[in-house]
Amino acid sequence: MNKEVEVQNLGKKDYKETWDYQEQLFQETLDLKIRNRRENANEPTQNYLLFVEHPHVYTLGKSGDVSHLLVSEEDLKKKNATFYKINRGGDITYHGPGQIVGYPILDLDNFFTDIHKYLRLLEEMVILTLAEYGLKAERSNGETGVWLDVGTPFARKICAMGVRASRWVTMHGFALNVNADLGYFDHIVPCGIQDKAVTSLHVELGKTEVNMQEIQEKLLKHFANLFEAELI
Structure with missing residues (x-):
């Protein structure tokens, strides 16, 4: 089992370019797993x-x-936004400047084969991070992601999640x-959930900007601890 995880900071990058790059890494890992099985080999997969x-x-x-997209293609262009x-x-969901987007491309055979646990650990990573800023973030029953003030009229989402997995590769x-x-x-119904607000860390902390x-x-730090991973 290879618990090394290569961290790559891509900076500011077009969504489609990044999606294509993800697909490339994802497919390389799948192809290796299939080859290993076919040839009865044990070449380690990368994370x-x-x-x-x-x-x-x-x-x-x-x-x-x-x-759930509430604007037209013409309006998207006016807002310098794209849709996929x-x-x-x-x-x-929405992605944009001022948001940290993380794409783990992991072979869960290297860690644990449980998608539910995988999502809960990603949520826990964010919950523990926000706790360092004095925020009590938590899960909302039946709604993937990380929220504040769950169970109150002021519930708001601060982190969205959505994954794909095949042969335990994410x-x-x-x-x-x-x-x-x-x-x-x-301009959207975020995550298809009506009547729930979204928020951002800088708003919660009352700051103009937070150090990304x-x-x-x-x-x-929390990812490495939760997944018992070695970051490289």
């Missing part, structure tokens, strides 16, 4: 964690409802609002 910040983009998961239907789980991941422009969420690099380092 990756990609960090990226996207330009304004809306993505719709395979089970999502396109009516993609192959992750979940409904519609792709897509999480999007944590750090310095996000929340106005862009007004600092957040990323904390996420990595």
